[in-house]
Structures are given as structure tokens and as C-alpha cells.
Amino acid sequence: ILNVEQSPQSLHVQEGDSTNFTCSFPSSNFYALHWYRWETAKSPEALFVMTLNGDEKKKGRISATLNTKEGYSYLYIKGSQPEDSATYLCAFIGGANNLFFGTGTRLTVIP
């Protein structure tokens, strides 16, 4: 069992605030790190696929960084909006291409 940890477990922020979450994962046998956004009553949707140490990805107000040597990734949301409320999952992909998910960070943006 791989240890993929996300923190915090849940987070409440005011609309307009910026926020960030952490995903930590094994630094050995790394192949890729994914971020997903999961809205209630829907299926997870991929945000970013990250493979290289130092990778930075951006999609609108959401961005992510990757440090494979120390085994962590950050997801940033700038100027949070109520529609950003969701659970954000990271998934570690090892050499066998199996996806191991963290338990997620549940974000609530308060209008």
C-alpha cells in the first residue's frame, strides 16, 4: 500500500481568498502525479498530469507544482470562487501505472 497523503482534509475559505493544498507521496519509483477535481454527485475530473520534477501547470486560476525528489505537490487556487467548492484529489502513479489516490482535500468557498 502506497502512502499518498493530502492536507488539510477540509478547508473553508472566503470568496476571493487564495488557498493551497499539499499532496505528499513516495519519492521512489515515481512515474506521474495527477490532480483531480471531484464535485458532489459527479465523477472526478482530471486537472493536471505532472511528470517532471519542477513541473508547473496552470489552468485559469488553478495551478500546481511538483517536487519529485522530496515527494510533494502543491495545488494553488487564486481568488477562490464558490464554484471552486469541491474535493481535490491527487493520485500517484508508480512504475506499474496503477493510480493510488490520496483521501482528498474538501474545499468550501463561502460567498
Next chain:
Amino acid sequence: DAGITQSPRHKVTETGTPVTLRCHQTENHRYMYWYRQDPGHGLRLIHYSYGVKDTDKGEVSDGYSVSRSKTEDFLLTLESATSSQTSVYFCAISGQGLGAFFGQGTRLTVV
């Protein structure tokens, strides 16, 4: 939407009965996964497949078996359902280097 469907979407079954869930894809992706979602645990990997007839266990495989006789179908079988297998089951597919696409989920209740 990615071409991935799960069936059935809902099922209620009795303890001790066999149950098979089906995941069907039209994307010709190599990798397919079965997860279960439970409160406090996020998504936990049950089994995955990296090709026709090529499968391997995930972190919570006890009590489950899988089969993949063709690229498009990945079946999850509970040989003798137990109440602890009441959960929401998600199938996912991915191609090399791509984020995963998820099915809509199957809510299984074992009474």
C-alpha cells in the same frame, strides 16, 4: 464525455449472493481500474488492468475478482457479497501519460 459507462448504476443485493459490475469503454485505452469510495477513505484501488487478460491487485482486493477478456470491458465480481462491500464503485480508464477518466459510479448496497 469520455466513452466510459458503468452498469448497473444502482444495485441492492443480499449477503452471500454473487454480483458482477461492468465497466465498458470505447476509447481503446490500455489501463482500466476499479475503485471503491467510502467515507473517510477517498478512492481505494481494488484491481486494475494493464491489458487484455493482464490484471493485478490493488490495496483492497480481498473478496473481489476481475476479468478483462477484451479491451473494452473490465468486470468486477464479488463472489459472495458481504455488508462491508456496500459502497460506491468507480471504474476509470487511462491511456499512457493521460489523466484518468471516470465512470459515473455504481452504488451497491448489500443487505
